[in-house]
Amino acid sequence: MIQSNNPFPPERLLQLDDVNVHFPMREGLVKAVNGVSYHINRGEVLGIVGESGSGKSVTARSIMRLQPKQALDAGGSIRFRRKSGQEVLISSEDRQSSTMRDLRGNEIGMIFQEPMTALSPVHTIGTQIMRTVMLHRNVSKADARARAIELLTKVQMPRPNDIVDRYPHHLSGGMRQRAMIALALACDPTLLIADEPTTALDVTTEAQILHLLKSLQQELGMAIVFITHNFGVVADIADRVAVMYLGRVVETGTVDEIFYEPKHPYTQALLRSIPKLGGQKARRLKTIAGSVPDPFNVPDGCSFHPRCMRAVGGVCNVTAPPEVRFPSGQMSRCHFAEEFRSEAAE
Amino acid sequence: MTVTSEKAMPMQDDTLISVRGVKKYFPVHGGWLRKKIGEVKAVDDITFDIKKGETFGLVGESGSGKSSIARLILRAYDLTDGEILFRRANGSIVDITSLGDREMREIRREMQMIFQDPYSSLNPRMTILDLVGEPLTIHGVGSPSEIEDRVAELLRLVGLRPEYVARYPHAFSGGQRQRIGIARALALNPSFIAADEAVSALDVSVAAQNINLLQDLQEQLGLTYLFITHDLGMVEHISDRIGVMYLGRLMEVGPTEEMFSKPLHPYTEALLAAVPQPDPRGNRERKRVALKGEIADAMNIPTGCPFHPRCPYADAKCRAEVPALRSVAGGRQVRCHYAESLDLTGVAAQ
Numbered sequence: 136m137i138q139s140n141n142p143f144p145p146e147r148l149l150q151l152d153d154v155n156v157h158f159p160m161r162e163g164l165v166k167a168v169n170g171v172s173y174h175i176n177r178g179e180v181l182g183i184v185g186e187s188g189s190g191k192s193v194t195a196r197s198i199m200r201l202q203p204k205q206a207l208d209a210g211g212s213i214r215f216r217r218k219s220g221q222e223v224l225i226s227s228e229d230r231q232s233s234t235m236r237d238l239r240g241n242e243i244g245m246i247f248q249e250p251m252t253a254l255s256p257v258h259t260i261g262t263q264i265m266r267t268v269m270l271h272r273n274v275s276k277a278d279a280r281a282r283a284i285e286l287l288t289k290v291q292m293p294r295p296n297d298i299v300d301r302y303p304h305h306l307s308g309g310m311r312q313r314a315m316i317a318l319a320l321a322c323d324p325t326l327l328i329a330d331e332p333t334t335a336l337d338v339t340t341e342a343q344i345l346h347l348l349k350s351l352q353q354e355l356g357m358a359i360v361f362i363t364h365n366f367g368v369v370a371d372i373a374d375r376v377a378v379m380y381l382g383r384v385v386e387t388g389t390v391d392e393i394f395y396e397p398k399h400p401y402t403q404a405l406l407r408s409i410p411k412l413g414g415q416k417a418r419r420l421k422t423i424a425g426s427v428p429d430p431f432n433v434p435d436g437c438s439f440h441p442r443c444m445r446a447v448g449g450v451c452n453v454t455a456p457p458e459v460r461f462p463s464g465q466m467s468r469c470h471f472a473e474e475f476r477s478e479a480a481e
Numbered sequence: 482m483t484v485t486s487e488k489a490m491p492m493q494d495d496t497l498i499s500v501r502g503v504k505k506y507f508p509v510h511g512g513w514l515r516k517k518i519g520e521v522k523a524v525d526d527i528t529f530d531i532k533k534g535e536t537f538g539l540v541g542e543s544g545s546g547k548s549s550i551a552r553l554i555l556r557a558y559d560l561t562d563g564e565i566l567f568r569r570a571n572g573s574i575v576d577i578t579s580l581g582d583r584e585m586r587e588i589r590r591e592m593q594m595i596f597q598d599p600y601s602s603l604n605p606r607m608t609i610l611d612l613v614g615e616p617l618t619i620h621g622v623g624s625p626s627e628i629e630d631r632v633a634e635l636l637r638l639v640g641l642r643p644e645y646v647a648r649y650p651h652a653f654s655g656g657q658r659q660r661i662g663i664a665r666a667l668a669l670n671p672s673f674i675a676a677d678e679a680v681s682a683l684d685v686s687v688a689a690q691n692i693n694l695l696q697d698l699q700e701q702l703g704l705t706y707l708f709i710t711h712d713l714g715m716v717e718h719i720s721d722r723i724g725v726m727y728l729g730r731l732m733e734v735g736p737t738e739e740m741f742s743k744p745l746h747p748y749t750e751a752l753l754a755a756v757p758q759p760d761p762r763g764n765r766e767r768k769r770v771a772l773k774g775e776i777a778d779a780m781n782i783p784t785g786c787p788f789h790p791r792c793p794y795a796d797a798k799c800r801a802e803v804p805a806l807r808s809v810a811g812g813r814q815v816r817c818h819y820a821e822s823l824d825l826t827g828v829a830a831q
């Protein structure tokens with residue numbers, strides 16, 4: 136694997152440079168992740184938004200080195216700064232390497248949409264947290280149990296002393312989500328990867344979990360990569376945002392830049408198509424023409440061009456746009472990004 | 482055909498469906514002999530009207546009884562108590578809860594449902610022609626060639642190419658499958674469609690297209706919708722009036738704009754406050770107090786007002802007395818002892 140030449144400044148926790156993950160399928164090659172670059176600094180919340188199939192989850196799993204068996208690593212680098220300050224090139228580690236096993240759980244935690252993918256149905260919540268704690272820390276059983284109760288308290292689980300001895304199926308959806316967060320936090324990770332953790336929840340429970348994650352992030356100073364397809368959620372939790380489309384990051388910026396000065400036509404169009412609560416009562420929603428192409432037929436040039444209102448024939452359908460960078464750090468992968476400089480979203 | 486029962490109040494002229502005092506209790510079995518150990522009051526004493534040509538939205542947390550209401554109206558469930566009046570296309574009014582199977586079969590042509598999951602609600606081994614034409618075949622409407630013509634017409638109506646009739650569902654995207662489901666629901670010219678989380682599984686851009694389609698069809702065909710969703714932004718956009726459910730009961734009913742700008746029930750206020758908006762500055766400024774606790778277990782509904790354990794305004798009266806759903810000014814209904822004196826916050830129009 137090629138070591139990226141991009142700098143890796145000291146505040147940097149994680150950096151992806153031109154990451155590619157492909158799936159060879161009968162119908163052709165799926166470039167699920169097709170040159171993704173993003174980074175996250177210590178203590179920061181990075182929101183990743185995009186429609187389904189845009190590659191959000193595959194990218195997250197390759198950070199953990201937990202890609203599906205048939206996935207092909209097709210280049211790029213993923214670097215991570217350990218608690219010790221030492222830099223690891225994750226992209227050259229194997230799924231089962233001792234470094235990865237140590238990183239997972241000890242330095243990088245992960246939570247999912249469906250808590251039962253992380254929780255075992257046949258062990259109590261307490262046993263599962265204790266096991267993780269004892270795997271990474273040299274502590275007694277009693278101390279590990281005390282730590283489990285402390286973690287359940289920290290995630291605001293009701294009746295932690297009782298819940299510690301319960302099985303996941305005794306808990307409600309929101310409580311399972313809290314248990315999974317407690318498990319992910321067991322060893323004070325510096326990075327939490329959260330893949331649609333509130334998508335299956337009611338708005339009220341979602342608000343509780345978002346509030347919890349924000350307060351934990353502030354208290355523990357950990358960074359969060361927060362993956363969602365919900366623009367409301369990302370507006371609520373993220374400091375910076377990366378927007379993905381068909382395996383690529385098409386725009387990145389601070390949360391305010393993305394919502395108030397989007398510089399990519401896809402971001403602009405998506406923001407216009409969401410019905411806002413208390414928003415103007417237009418009878419029709421603005422839409423984006425067509426639908427996300429299937430991954431075997433990714434359009435040439437700019438992959439968004441068949442759906443783009445701004446597309447220019449002879450340019451957009453021929454040449455892939457470069458990453459256009461603005462002084463603020465905002466990036467848009469569009470030939471005409473400069474023209475949206477002062478244009479605010481409607 | 483059954484006529485309105487004597488005890489019932491007549492239905493108002495602009496009303497298509499009148500749900501009156503409807504209850505649905507499910508028995509819960511457990512223990513050694515699988516004896517009945519209790520019941521889930523999935524729907525408890527629900528009363529509301531759906532007007533002709535309107536979209537009535539139903540919102541509320543998971544398990545609050547939204548889907549159960551839709552199933553009761555379509556008689557997929559038998560009800561425990563109450564009556565549901567329906568104005569037929571021929572003008573007669575029937576209480577669908579008292580109909581026999583044969584009569585119900587007739588009524589079903591006029592009421593249809595579209596579902597959340599466009600992947601599992603279509604049989605993968607049937608072609609689009611068979612799927613969309615099936616309701617016609619079942620009801621013996623038309624010859625094979627007439628059915629083919631009708632299917633082509635229906636596909637055009639939902640924005641799909643009629644040439645696709647020989648394809649199978651897997652060849653379509655999620656949004657297109659949803660449209661196939663809509664075409665199928667329209668086959669028998671219903672007057673009423675219940676859409677249960679119909680766009681919840683779709684991507685933002687595709688959901689917007691399909692919502693526009695549903696609104697166009699409503700205008701063209703004079704349809705009436707019951708629209709069930711978790712998405713408060715979507716329900717605000719599409720609904721003329723909204724009912725807010727909590728633990729099997731309606732907490733508030735009223736016109737969308739009035740309700741969302743000035744809710745009368747503390748639960749409505751809490752739901753609106755919980756929604757994260759695609760507006761980072763607004764989210765930072767808004768005071769968003771997360772609602773405490775979780776929805777109660779439907780088998781152990783709290784005494785008094787079912788919302789009291791989570792309500793920031795609850796007092797001793799709330800813990801003891803069940804508030805009734807009562808009518809207040811502006812064509813609104815609310816189930817709270819203090820609806821008039823509370824000054825609740827909604828979402829400001831921008």
Ligand SMILES: Nc1ncnc2c1ncn2[C@@H]1O[C@H](COP(=O)(O)OP(=O)(O)OP(=O)(O)O)[C@@H](O)[C@H]1O
Nearest residue numbers: 507521522523542543544545546547548549550779
């Ligand atoms: N067939 C059934 N047997 C027993 N209980 C049922 C049945 N159907 C629904 N319930 C119960 O009735 C209550 C209401 O369920 P319902 O499916 O109507 O909720 P909902 O509001 O549609 O929820 P969601 O938002 O999750 O779809 C729940 O407590 C549910 O567990």
Ligand SMILES: Nc1ncnc2c1ncn2[C@@H]1O[C@H](COP(=O)(O)OP(=O)(O)O)[C@@H](O)[C@H]1O
Nearest residue numbers: 158167186187188189190191192193194203430
């Ligand atoms: N195990 C797999 N085998 C083949 N293709 C896959 C696999 N997992 C994901 N993909 C494909 O990779 C692309 C990106 O998927 P994913 O990262 O899950 O999207 P997102 O999380 O953004 O919804 C999609 O086209 C998806 O179908």
Ligand code: SF4
Nearest residue numbers: 437440443451469470
């Ligand atoms: S490069 Fe062209 S097609 Fe792509 S987003 Fe920009 S204007 Fe649209």
Ligand code: SF4
Nearest residue numbers: 786789792799817818
């Ligand atoms: S009746 Fe009491 S507990 Fe119930 S919503 Fe009103 S104020 Fe709250």
Ligand SMILES: [Mg+2]
Nearest residue numbers: 191192193331
């Ligand atoms: Mg995903």
Ligand SMILES: [Mg+2]
Nearest residue numbers: 547548549677
């Ligand atoms: Mg439901």
